[in-house]
Each structure stands twice: as C-alpha cells, then as structure tokens.
Amino acid sequence: MSCVIGLTGSIATGKSTVVDWFKIKQVPVIDADQIAREIVEPGRPMLSRLKETFGEMIIQKDGSLDRALLSQLIFNDETLRQTLDNLMHPAIIEEIITRRDHYIEQGEPIIILDIPLLFEGDLTDLVDRVLVVYTTQAKQLQRLMKRNDLSEQEAKKRIKAQGSIEKKKQLATDVIDNNRSVEETYLQCDALYDNYMSCGENQ
C-alpha cells in the first residue's frame, strides 16, 4: 500500500528543498504549483476564464499569463486572491487526485503531494500524513526576498496571504526544521524516509 504525504509549510520555508531530496530517492512528487502553471497554459480554458475575470492586461503579447502582474494583483487585494482561488483550486485539486490515484494504482510505497495551501484549502483528507517544513519568520523573509527579488514589504504581503506556520506545526504529523544548513535538512529527510517506507508497508 502507499503512504501519501502532504508536504506543506509556508512560502519559502523549504518545501522544494525537501522535494529535491525525495526525488533523488525516486519518490513520486505531485507539485500543486506546477499543476497551477499547466492549467493556465495558452489554449487552456482556465486562461480564458482568468482573462474574463481579471481583464486583457493579464495576458502577455505571446499569449501567456503575466504571472508577475497577477501576483501583484492578488497579493495586494484579498478579494481578488479569493476570486483566483475559487476559480483555480477545484481544477488543481481534481488533477492532484487523478495523479495521486495513478501512483497508488502503480503501488508506489511513498507519494508526496507538495501543496502550499494544504491547510488553508482544507485538503488534509487527501493524505495519510502531513509533513510541515518550517523556518523562523526572519529566515523565511530573508530567503523569500532574496529568491524572488522582493522588497521587505512585498515579501511580507505574500507571507500574510498564508496561514500561520506555528499552527501548521501543531497540526502536522511530521515536521522538518529548515533553519540550519541544507545538509542538516537532508538528514531529517533521511530519517523520515525510513518511517514512511514502513508506514506504506503497514497500511
């Protein structure tokens, strides 16, 4: 049987860093952000729906979504963010379930669902265990500003658009402390991998 892990945290706390380790172990990973990108590719019905809702300006000359502009809009306006979530989340969830069930049928012992908004979207029923990757707020802010080249104010708005990491830690079945080096984070992944293999066997 498969052990389905919901990997979450908050923006820039280190989910992709953890995913990198599990991918080396050939663990299949379903990436909600990636699915969100695929369903708005040019020609897909969701892109037309976004254009109808947010206006022509969110489409670039080459026909693709202007992700930077849409980010600006939704992280500065709670109502617009809700509108976007209501439009996109059902389609993202449907695709996540299809891919998860495919891997379960294949008999994969561990399947990771990398879903930034797992708690906010009330999606814990999709998984057997929840793994929360956390950092201090200061580290999160510093890494987010650096990675996305954002001002402190912009980065703080993005962090505020998601639920509290402290609450998520309390609700998690497993946690990874990503405050120190990447190597130390990888050691924690290694320990969890053994647990997850036996969780898969015991189901």
Ligand SMILES: CC(C)(COP(=O)(O)OP(=O)(O)OC[C@H]1O[C@@H](n2cnc3c(N)ncnc32)[C@H](O)[C@@H]1O)[C@@H](O)C(=O)NCCC(=O)NCCS
């Ligand atoms: C707003 C968009 C266009 C920005 O694209 P961009 O390439 O700049 O960022 P990317 O997609 O890599 O997202 C980066 C991070 O932003 C955070 N984030 C994205 N959307 C949201 C949202 N609606 N609410 C809160 N946080 C969000 C997540 O932590 C995500 O990991 C894009 O994130 C999007 O389409 N969001 C809506 C879909 C969604 O909710 N995705 C989150 C996973 S379900």
Ligand SMILES: Nc1ncnc2c1ncn2[C@@H]1O[C@H](COP(=O)(O)OP(=O)(O)OP(=O)(O)O)[C@@H](O)[C@H]1O
């Ligand atoms: N232990 C670490 N030490 C130093 N830098 C780190 C560490 N872990 C992650 N980073 C860096 O912090 C940034 C955020 O990490 P990562 O992309 O893994 O977060 P994420 O949770 O996947 O982000 P998002 O929510 O946007 O998808 C990246 O630039 C990454 O290289």
